[in-house]
Amino acid sequence: MITEDRQADAGPIRKVSSSVVRRTTLLILFFAGLVGIMVAMGSTVLVAREERQRLQQNLVELMQTVERTASIAAFARDEQLASEVAQGLLRNRAVARVVIREGGRTLVEHGHDAEQRPNRVLPVLTRPLMSPFSPKEQVGELEVWPAIAKIEQDAGAYSRFIAIILALQLVSVVASVAWVVLNVVTRPVKKLSDELHHLRIGSGELIPLPAGHGHDEIGRLTGDINALIARMEGMLGAERELRAEREESERKFRLIFESAETGIFTLDSSGQLHDWNPWMARRLGLAPDGRSGPRSLRDILGDQASRLDALMVRVLADQRPAGADFALTRRGTGTLWLQLVLNPLPGNLMQGIVNDVTEQKQAEAHAIAMAERDALTGLLNRRGIEHRLGDALRALDGQSLALMLLDLDGFKQVNDTLGHEAGDRVLATVARQLESVVRRTDLVARPGGDEFVVVLQSLETVDTARFIAAKIVSTLSRPIDLGDGQRAQIGASIGIAYTESRQDSGDALMRRADEAMYEAKRAGKSQYRFAS
Numbered sequence: 001m002i003t004e005d006r007q008a009d010a011g012p013i014r015k016v017s018s019s020v021v022r023r024t025t026l027l028i029l030f031f032a033g034l035v036g037i038m039v040a041m042g043s044t045v046l047v048a049r050e051e052r053q054r055l056q057q058n059l060v061e062l063m064q065t066v067e068r069t070a071s072i073a074a075f076a077r078d079e080q081l082a083s084e085v086a087q088g089l090l091r092n093r094a095v096a097r098v099v100i101r102e103g104g105r106t107l108v109e110h111g112h113d114a115e116q117r118p119n120r121v122l123p124v125l126t127r128p129l130m131s132p133f134s135p136k137e138q139v140g141e142l143e144v145w146p147a148i149a150k151i152e153q154d155a156g157a158y159s160r161f162i163a164i165i166l167a168l169q170l171v172s173v174v175a176s177v178a179w180v181v182l183n184v185v186t187r188p189v190k191k192l193s194d195e196l197h198h199l200r201i202g203s204g205e206l207i208p209l210p211a212g213h214g215h216d217e218i219g220r221l222t223g224d225i226n227a228l229i230a231r232m233e234g235m236l237g238a239e240r241e242l243r244a245e246r247e248e249s250e251r252k253f254r255l256i257f258e259s260a261e262t263g264i265f266t267l268d269s270s271g272q273l274h275d276w277n278p279w280m281a282r283r284l285g286l287a288p289d290g291r292s293g294p295r296s297l298r299d300i301l302g303d304q305a306s307r308l309d310a311l312m313v314r315v316l317a318d319q320r321p322a323g324a325d326f327a328l329t330r331r332g333t334g335t336l337w338l339q340l341v342l343n344p345l346p347g348n349l350m351q352g353i354v355n356d357v358t359e360q361k362q363a364e365a366h367a368i369a370m371a372e373r374d375a376l377t378g379l380l381n382r383r384g385i386e387h388r389l390g391d392a393l394r395a396l397d398g399q400s401l402a403l404m405l406l407d408l409d410g411f412k413q414v415n416d417t418l419g420h421e422a423g424d425r426v427l428a429t430v431a432r433q434l435e436s437v438v439r440r441t442d443l444v445a446r447p448g449g450d451e452f453v454v455v456l457q458s459l460e461t462v463d464t465a466r467f468i469a470a471k472i473v474s475t476l477s478r479p480i481d482l483g484d485g486q487r488a489q490i491g492a493s494i495g496i497a498y499t500e501s502r503q504d505s506g507d508a509l510m511r512r513a514d515e516a517m518y519e520a521k522r523a524g525k526s527q528y529r530f531a532s
């Protein structure tokens with residue numbers, strides 16, 4: 001991938017690199033050429049002017065050498081001598097015309113017509129001719145016309161020569177500078193750039209130090225780049241390790257999430273599930289992929305949704321975990337008890353854990369039920385009957401209730417003659433007989449010893465209580481077959497407390513029934529009495 005990217009980029013980068021070399025060369029040549037042309041032009045003008053001045057100075061010096069002879073010729077009005085002086089001057093190619101005057105008259109005038117008239121740059125040179133005997137007396141004038149074309153030609157040739165020398169010098173300097181810049185700076189930088197471009201990060205490669213640049217800026221740049229690469233590789237390695245660790249820990253958490261025997265989910269403040277694990281999907285009938293089916297935990301909890309709302313509000317307000325138990329009634333599988341714990345997350349979300357606590361709840365219910373049952377007969381015990389009697393009284397609604405307190409007659413004798421075990425069997429038989437006489441909705445209990453309690457609920461008239469009591473007395477007065485030829489003869493004395501008021505307390509009813517039961521005992525046993 002990295003290699004492909006590099007290849008894709010290689011073209012433009014190579015172009016840029018080569019253009020750096022080319023551009024450097026072209027720029028050096030351009031500026032050097034510009035400076036060269038300016039220097040050449042300037043030097044041409046300067047050299048030409050210098051050359052002109054030099055030739056002019058030569059003429060002045062030449063005139064000085066013939067001045068004395070010309071003075072004598074002017075003083076003596078010697079045309080022959082003046083002519084020789086003029087001819088002598090004209091031998092110099094820089095002289096175009098010579099005029100020697102004596103007083104106001106031209107003594108001699110030699111020369112050729114100048115191609116160019118003297119001008120301000122190259123004017124006609126004149127020199128006064130003084131008397132050989134009286135230096136203060138002027139006797140004539142020497143006039144020399146410069147050969148302008150010749151002087152200009154010489155000056156031009158010389159300045160061109162100088163310009164060519166300068167140009168050659170400049171070309172060699174420019175070539176040297178270009179060579180130095182290319183080989184000392186541009187090429188090593190381009191090489192560095194190419195190496196960097198082709199470097200495979202993560203392979204442990206470093207950029208080789210360009211030869212001869214161990215101690216200069218390019219060497220330092222290479223070292224710094226290598227240090228950067230090493231640091232980057234270190235960071236990449238650390239990042240790779242971190243990613244591997246994160247992937248491993250994610251894998252572990254995913255495994256826990258997938259296989260946990262606990263529901264794990266994420267919930268928002270409106271009760272919508274965002275994600276859930278397979279356990280949740282199985283227990284709550286959610287789609288495993290999370291894309292279809294119900295997604296609202298409120299809908300799943302049905303009429304307990306308001307309790308979920310309260311729990312969510314508490315968790316989000318306190319920003320602390322909190323939990324509650326919820327009972328789901330399911331068709332066919334009974335009640336499913338779920339213990340839900342919500343933890344606050346950022347963004348008004350909550351992370352939830354849910355456990356199936358149905359077995360615990362059933363065990364608790366069983367333990368509570370057992371605490372209210374008599375172990376020998378399976379009937380309600382004292383605690384059980386007190387509890388249920390209270391419920392039955394509170395549920396009274398225009399109907400009546402009869403509480404019968406039974407005490408067996410002659411039971412001690414059974415124990416004494418047939419043994420305690422036989423006595424237990426008699427108690428269990430009495431329990432079944434009592435249950436068979438009353439309705440399923442009525443209550444039968446054994447508060448202790450040979451005492452039993454029967455609560456008849458939803459009675460239409462007191463006659464029903466009277467009828468049942470008579471039936472119990474009659475049933476329990478029949479001998480009980482204990483097997484092995486053994487028979488137990490007992491009876492039952494019953495006290496009945498009858499009420500239509502839900503204001504009556506269970507204790508009061510028990511006391512009244514107890515008194516009535518003792519009355520029955522006193523009256524001869526095996527009979528019932530209504531409490532007054």
Ligand SMILES: Nc1nc2c(ncn2[C@@H]2O[C@H](COP(=O)(O)OP(=O)(O)OP(=O)(O)O)[C@@H](O)[C@H]2O)c(=O)[nH]1
Pocket residue numbers: 376407408409410411412413415419420421422423424427448449450
């Ligand atoms: N086998 C057995 N005997 C019990 C149990 N609880 C109490 N008893 C006995 O039941 C007897 C009850 O005494 P009583 O009510 O005086 O005996 P009773 O012969 O029925 O006397 P009356 O009520 O006057 O007819 C005692 O002997 C207790 O020891 C029990 O769980 N099992």
